[in-house]
Each structure stands twice: as structure tokens, then as C-alpha cells.
Amino acid sequence: MAQTDTVTRILDTAEVLFAERGFAETSLRNITSKAKVNLAAVNYHFGSKKALIQAVFARYLDPFTERFHTALDELESEYGERPVPLEVLLECMARTVLEVPAERNSLKVFMRLLGLAYTQAQGHLRRFIQAHYGSVFTRFAELVRRATPDLPDAERFWRLHFMLGTVIFTLSGLDALRDIAEKDYGEHVSVRELIRRLRPVVVAGMNAPLPESARAAS
Amino acid sequence: MAQTDTVTRILDTAEVLFAERGFAETSLRNITSKAKVNLAAVNYHFGSKKALIQAVFARYLDPFTERFHTALDELESEYGERPVPLEVLLECMARTVLEVPAERNSLKVFMRLLGLAYTQAQGHLRRFIQAHYGSVFTRFAELVRRATPDLPDAERFWRLHFMLGTVIFTLSGLDALRDIAEKDYGEHVSVRELIRRLRPVVVAGMNAPLPESARAAS
DNA sequence: TCTGATTATAAACGATTGTTTAAAACATAG
DNA sequence: CTATGTTTTAAACAATCGTTTATAATCAGA
Numbered sequence: 276m277a278q279t280d281t282v283t284r285i286l287d288t289a290e291v292l293f294a295e296r297g298f299a300e301t302s303l304r305n306i307t308s309k310a311k312v313n314l315a316a317v318n319y320h321f322g323s324k325k326a327l328i329q330a331v332f333a334r335y336l337d338p339f340t341e342r343f344h345t346a347l348d349e350l351e352s353e354y355g356e357r358p359v360p361l362e363v364l365l366e367c368m369a370r371t372v373l374e375v376p377a378e379r380n381s382l383k384v385f386m387r388l389l390g391l392a393y394t395q396a397q398g399h400l401r402r403f404i405q406a407h408y409g410s411v412f413t414r415f416a417e418l419v420r421r422a423t424p425d426l427p428d429a430e431r432f433w434r435l436h437f438m439l440g441t442v443i444f445t446l447s448g449l450d451a452l453r454d455i456a457e458k459d460y461g462e463h464v465s466v467r468e469l470i471r472r473l474r475p476v477v478v479a480g481m482n483a484p485l486p487e488s489a490r491a492a493s
Numbered sequence: 494m495a496q497t498d499t500v501t502r503i504l505d506t507a508e509v510l511f512a513e514r515g516f517a518e519t520s521l522r523n524i525t526s527k528a529k530v531n532l533a534a535v536n537y538h539f540g541s542k543k544a545l546i547q548a549v550f551a552r553y554l555d556p557f558t559e560r561f562h563t564a565l566d567e568l569e570s571e572y573g574e575r576p577v578p579l580e581v582l583l584e585c586m587a588r589t590v591l592e593v594p595a596e597r598n599s600l601k602v603f604m605r606l607l608g609l610a611y612t613q614a615q616g617h618l619r620r621f622i623q624a625h626y627g628s629v630f631t632r633f634a635e636l637v638r639r640a641t642p643d644l645p646d647a648e649r650f651w652r653l654h655f656m657l658g659t660v661i662f663t664l665s666g667l668d669a670l671r672d673i674a675e676k677d678y679g680e681h682v683s684v685r686e687l688i689r690r691l692r693p694v695v696v697a698g699m700n701a702p703l704p705e706s707a708r709a710a711s
Numbered sequence: 712t713c714t715g716a717t718t719a720t721a722a723a724c725g726a727t728t729g730t731t732t733a734a735a736a737c738a739t740a741g
Numbered sequence: 742c743t744a745t746g747t748t749t750t751a752a753a754c755a756a757t758c759g760t761t762t763a764t765a766a767t768c769a770g771a
Contacts, residue, residue, distance in 0.1 A: 535759090
């Protein structure tokens with residue numbers, strides 16, 4: 276039983292430190308000392324630092340993809356052949372993202388990790404995430420395609436990533452932005468309130484008019 | 494004259510490596526060996542690695558803020574007391590962002606650096622950028638305020654950062670996205686074309702309907 | 712051409728990194 | 742209790758990090 280305890284203590288500490296300072300800036304000694312665990316325990320239980328990083332992600336993404344798949348199952352059986360409206364799809368994704376880390380009050384950590392997965396070099400991480408969790412995103416993208424039949428494929432592809440960028444960038448850099456916001460007009464904003472603000476912006480962005488044709492551009 | 498040569502060779506190499514792998518993952522030995530410069534040259538000319546990082550940013554942001562200020566000057570004198578339309582402001586910013594690195598074909602590097610500035614911990618960088626270049630952003634935000642008088646202050650603040658997130662996130666992670674895009678539908682997309690696609694999305698996001706009131710939310 | 716300051720260089724510094732080793736502690740089944 | 746397999750531990754590993762030092766090379770001004 277002490278084994279499980281050590282493994283989860285390492286994961287709990289690692290995810291916080293990774294989220295705060297990034298992967299390269301967090302040493303195994305930082306993690307093990309704060310987790311009150313022997314240094315060698317990381318290599319013993321996980322094999323390497325890279326594997327630890329992937330394990331941290333898997334602990335969030337495994338339940339996320341599972342819940343997201345069943346949520347999409349429900350939507351598909353509810354709507355049958357009819358396309359699921361875009362707002363419903365976005366709402367579904369947002370709800371799932373909020374649910375997963377809610378149990379440990381770690382939404383902020385989860386968001387920050389997603390941001391790091393995009394921006395930190397860490398080629399192994401991108402490959403790991405793509406290989407293990409790419410399919411659920413493909414499925415979501417296909418549903419979005421049916422919800423926005425007028426959008427050219429390329430346009431929809433990019434707008435989906437614009438949307439992802441907005442959300443992940445905002446929620447991942449939340450602490451820094453919150454500092455500025457509080458200094459500017461003294462309002463403390465919660466993650467859920469931010470998501471409330473994000474929704475109309477994202478929907479409007481997805482439904483924006485098509486850009487002027489490439490040839491007509493200056 | 495050899496001095497200037499060494500300094501710029503260090504900066505040229507450092508910005509590329511930083512953009513590719515991040516700050517912590519790029520060692521001074523990586524930089525100096527690739528730049529064919531002695532290791533100690535960095536500490537001699539810049540003082541420290543932190544100072545080198547800041548110098549890399551200053552080389553982009555100094556001309557950027559200067560050009561942006563004069564471009565905003567022209568807009569203000571053109572419109573006088575009337576508010577500058579939002580589209581014009583965004584167009585002005587986009588044009589300035591494109592102009593600065595154009596001389597060295599390093600738009601990709603510039604964008605990637607901006608993304609890193611947001612996401613990498615590097616507290617000293619955030620403070621440096623805020624202290625040196627915060628004023629031009631404040632000025633821009635004030636012009637946006639006059640262009641969108643119907644938007645509550647808090648809402649506009651967050652939407653501006655949503656927009657920044659979309660653009661920086663997209664252009665900073667461009668290489669990864671481009672790989673996916675090419676694999677999905679074989680189209681190679683240029684930065685300028687991406688900006689063309691971004692514009693209507695950003696404008697629509699800024700002009701999106703207000704979210705349901707906080708109290709009415711679930 | 713000599714002088715004095717600036718720049719380049721090679722070598723070493725101590726600190727920290729991820730990982731491995733070998734022995735100790737522990738748990739559990741016979 | 743004993744024996745076996747698992748987990749923990751302290752110590753050391755080689756590699757790399759940013760920085761410093763002392764010396765050599767280069768330059769500009771008189």
C-alpha cells in the first residue's frame with residue numbers, strides 16, 4: 276500500500292510543480308523532496324522523467340477522453356442523424372473539461388498542463404498525446420464538421436484551432452492575467468466566470484463571416 | 494567591428510534556438526558553438542543568460558513599439574476626436590507585427606518568442622516586458638475602449654486577451670499546426686494567409702453578444 | 712611604434728542535472 | 742519463523758549547466 280502512496284504523492288507533487296514552472300525548470304529533486312519521497316523512487320516507479328511527465332498527463336487525459344466519449348455518445352444517440360448544434364458541442368466539451376479535475380480542485384493545473392503540452396518543445400509529449408488521445412479530437416472535429424456544413428474544411432480546421440488557442444491560452448496563463456485584471460479594475464475572476472465570458476466569443480468566432488478570398492487580398 | 498559581429502551573431506543564433514526549444518532547453522554552449530563564438534562571449538557582452546534573453550526580446554520589441562506608436566499617432570491625427578474603428582486598430586497592429594521581423598524573415602521566430610514570453614515561467618521576462626513595453630499596450634487598449642463604447646470594461650479587457658491568445662497561440666505553435674494541417678488536407682499555409690483567416694474571427698469575437706449575466710448562470 | 716583599453720580565448724569553477732547501483736527495510740506467502 | 746519478491750534508501754555516477762578567471766590577441770590613439 277505504501278507503493279500506491281508513493282506513486283500518487285509523486286504525481287500530485289509533480290503536476291503542481293510542472294504547472295508552476297514547466298518541465299525543464301522542475302528537477303526530480305524538487306519533486307521528491309517536496310513529496311517527501313526518495314529521489315530514486317521516480318526512476319523506480321516511472322522509469323524516467325519523460326515517463327513521469329507522460330504519467331502526469333495520462334492521469335488527466337484518460338478520464339477526460341473516457342467521459343468525453345460517453346458524453347458524445349449520448350449526444351449522438353439524442354440527435355440521431357441530425358447534426359448536433361455547435362453550441363451544444365462546445366458546451367459538452369466545456370462541461371467535460373470542468374468535470375475531470377473538479378474532483379481534486381485542480382482545474383487550473385489541468386489547463387496549465389494543456390498549455391505546456393502545446394508550447395513546450397518536448398517532442399515526446401506531443402507524440403504521446405497525439406498517439407493516445409488524438410482519436411477523440413478527431414471524433415469531435417467530425418461532429419463540428421456536421422454542425423457547420425457551410426464552412427470550408429480548411430476554414431473550419433483553423434477556426435477550431437483558433438478556438439482551442441483562445442481557451443487554452445487564456446486558462447493556462449490565467450494567473451498572470453488575473454494579476455493584471457485585479458490591478459486594473461480590482462475584480463477577482465473565477466475560472467467558471469471566464470468560461471462564461473469565453474462562450475459567446477468562441478461561438479461568434481466560429482460563425483464569423485468568411486475572409487475575403489485569398490486572391491483578392493492585397 | 495568584430496565586437497558588433499560577435500554580439501549580433503550571438504543574438505541571431507540565440508533567437509532561433511530559443512524559439513525552437515525554449516529558454517531552459519537551450520544552453521549557452523548550444524548558442525556559442527552554433528554561432529562559432531567563444532562560450533565566455535555571452536557573459537562578457539550581455540552579463541548573464543537572463544540578460545541575453547531580454548536582449549533578444551528587446552531587439553524585436555524596441556522597433557515594434559516605436560513603429561506601433563507612430564502608426565497610432567497617424568491614426569489619431571487622422572481621426573481626430575472620432576474613435577478609430579476596431580477593424581482599423583486591429584489592422585494597424587497586424588501590419589506593425591508583420592513589418593518588424595519582415596526585414597529578417599523572422600516572423601515565425603518573433604511569434605514563437607511572444608508565445609514563450611507568455612507561457613514560460615521566467616518571471617524576470619514578464620517583468621522586463623511589462624516594464625519596458627507595457628505603455629504601448631495600455632495606449633492600444635485605450636483606443637480599443639473608445640472603439641467599443643458599448644462593451645463593459647471587464648468584458649473588453651478579457652476579450653482583448655482572448656484575441657491576443659488566439660493570435661499568439663496560433664502563430665507561435667504554427668509549425669506543429671501546419672504539420673497537422675498538411676497531413677489532413679495537404680495544404681501548405683503561409684503566415685500571411687493565416688492572418689487573413691484570423692481577422693474575421695477576431696473581429697467577430699470582439700463584437701460577440703454579451704454573455705448571459707453572471708447571476709443568471711447555472 | 713608604443714601604450715592602454717577592449718575583445719577573444721581556453722580552462723577551470725562549483726553547482727545541479729537525470730540516472731544507476733547496491734544494500735537495507737519491508738511485505739507477504741509458505 | 743523463514744524465504745522471496747517488492748519497495749525504500751543513501752550514495753555515487755557521469756554529464757551538463759552558467760559563470761569566472763587569467764591570459765592572449767586585437768584594436769585605437771598619441
